Amino acid sequence: MKETNPEAEIYEAINRIEFQFGKETHTVGEANLLFAYEVGLDLFTVYVIALSEHYGAIVFYLPEDLTREIARHLPPDETFQRYIANLIERQAGLRNINTVLKGFGMGCEAAAEALLELSAAVGKVMDKPIDYREMPNNWLKMHHKPMRRKGKGRKNK
Structure with a gap:
């Protein structure tokens, strides 16, 4: 039986979310998020304003089913906003570590x-x-x- 990592699945789902930049549509995964400025609620939809490596500051909305999934796996001592921000920052840190390690071969x-x-x-x-x-x-x-x-x-x- 294969064990799953809910945090990795949530991050992969976030990476598949599309957002508009100019007149083009991109995915969050293409943007390479660095950290989240703000996580908030707009007309019953969760939005994230984040700094990305390729597009600067971007805004994207979390789908309702992903919001429920995050809420289900949320640790009891962490807020929803802090969880999203920490998830983005941890993944950016892992990406930086992998880049440095690849530089050393x-x-x-x-x-x-x-x-x-x-x-x-x-x-x-x-x-x-x-x-x-x-x-x-x-x-x-x-x-x-x-x-x-x-x-x-x-x-x-």
């Missing part, structure tokens, strides 16, 4: 693996007692500890 799985390796390496360093870690001289001076001396081969002439 790395996928999400490879980046997650690299972060796990980094956290393991930091954990190994933090497991050592403080006395055996090499602290920089400025840290030692700030904490009133004796500073290390330069080695014999590093004297100035």
Whole structure:
């Protein structure tokens, strides 16, 4: 049985909504939303004013069935407006992260693996007692500890 992510389905439904820009019709997905300025109610229809990457500020209306679907999956501690705004901002953040990772020639799985390796390496360093870690001289001076001396081969002439 396939598990579904209601938030992803809601975002996909929002991306399929059409809006007018000039005399042309576009979808919200083409616009690449960055964040929502305002989410409100106009004649019993929910509207969203959002900043998009390609078209600037756009206005689109949520269909009634999508509004009901969002209300059904709304967390109890979040307002409808805040939910829509957070959903748009989270997806924009994920899109930015994917763009950066693609610039490095790395996928999400490879980046997650690299972060796990980094956290393991930091954990190994933090497991050592403080006395055996090499602290920089400025840290030692700030904490009133004796500073290390330069080695014999590093004297100035």
